[in-house]
Amino acid sequence: MSSVVYREVHIKSALNAVKGMPFDWSLNPWSGCAHKCVYCFARAYHARYREKNVGTDFDSNVEVRVNIADVLRKELRRHREGSLAIGTATDPYQPIEGKYRLTRRCLEALVDHPMPTGIVTKGPLVVRDIDVLKRLDEKTDLTVYFSVPCVDEEIVRKTDPGTAPPRQRLRALRMLRDAGLDAAVLCMPVLPGISDGEESLDAAARAASEAGATAFRHRPLKIDTEIQQYYTDFLAAEFPVLVPRYAALYGGGAHPRKDYERQLEERVRRVRARYEFRERAPRAPRMRESETVQLQLAM
Numbered sequence: 001m002s003s004v005v006y007r008e009v010h011i012k013s014a015l016n017a018v019k020g021m022p023f024d025w026s027l028n029p030w031s032g033c034a035h036k037c038v039y040c041f042a043r044a045y046h047a048r049y050r051e052k053n054v055g056t057d058f059d060s061n062v063e064v065r066v067n068i069a070d071v072l073r074k075e076l077r078r079h080r081e082g083s084l085a086i087g088t089a090t091d092p093y094q095p096i097e098g099k100y101r102l103t104r105r106c107l108e109a110l111v112d113h114p115m116p117t118g119i120v121t122k123g124p125l126v127v128r129d130i131d132v133l134k135r136l137d138e139k140t141d142l143t144v145y146f147s148v149p150c151v152d153e154e155i156v157r158k159t160d161p162g163t164a165p166p167r168q169r170l171r172a173l174r175m176l177r178d179a180g181l182d183a184a185v186l187c188m189p190v191l192p193g194i195s196d197g198e199e200s201l202d203a204a205a206r207a208a209s210e211a212g213a214t215a216f217r218h219r220p221l222k223i224d225t226e227i228q229q230y231y232t233d234f235l236a237a238e239f240p241v242l243v244p245r246y247a248a249l250y251g252g253g254a255h256p257r258k259d260y261e262r263q264l265e266e267r268v269r270r271v272r273a274r275y276e277f278r279e280r281a282p283r284a285p286r287m288r289e290s291e292t293v294q295l296q297l298a299m
């Protein structure tokens with residue numbers, strides 16, 4: 001596997017406004033991702049908006065946004081409405097976070113200026129930040145989503161070559177749950193012919209449930225135009241018999257046929273019903289800061 005080059009950059013803005021998603025803002029401490037997942041949709045964005053290639057420009061040349069936490073802190077003083085997703089186009093806990101601690105410093109800024117936050121990661125390093133996650137969780141809604149599309153390690157070595165094995169991700173999830181945090185599994189993307197069988201989905205759901213995940217959600221693979229050739233090359237190298245099947249299923253588009261999506265939905269519904277995913281109990285409504293101050297003044 002090629003080594004990764006890291007380049008420090010200074011950014012002018014940290015929060016990106018998002019439309020049409022269940023969150024209002026996104027935050028990505030890095031550009032590019034050393035986890036190198038072959039199906040990563042962020043590869044396509046990298047090509048579309050940054051005119052980079054979808055291969056090594058994305059997964060072997062990572063930009064380190066060294067001033068992101070300071071910029072975020074300034075922005076949070078102005079933008080406090082809406083919810084935030086961390087890690088929509090990169091993994092906030094890829095290994096280099098161990099050195100730079102950018103994600104941790106962003107979380108510390110959020111503790112001081114809280115907004116409802118979701119974090120998406122495949123990085124067990126997230127357990128390092130349980131202390132700051134707990135402080136944030138005391139102030140706002142926080143969920144850590146572990147991306148675990150498949151638990152078969154042989155497949156994962158091919159599809160997610162730079163990531164920690166799924167069992168390590170789930171061990172991290174267990175540690176977060178033991179700390180009282182909300183942590184769920186995203187079984188995404190489900191790869192047709194590779195990880196979409198009932199057995200594969202069942203193994204992922206069972207492992208997620210045993211780790212204490214509060215939810216198990218799935219989504220089939222989307223193949224944006226920019227990554228079609230890249231993904232097809234991967235299939236041709238690792239799963240050549242699937243190349244014609246994908247051609248029939250996607251027909252050159254980004255989404256699989258609707259009947260496939262319905263069948264997958266049904267399969268996941270059956271699997272999910274076999275295991276327990278207990279949503280965390282709603283907590284007592286938190287007092288607004290102004291109410292807390294008034295209460296303190298009254299005492």
Ligand code: SF4
Nearest residue numbers: 033035036037040090
């Ligand atoms: S961890 Fe996430 S952002 Fe990183 S390559 Fe994999 S899918 Fe893309």
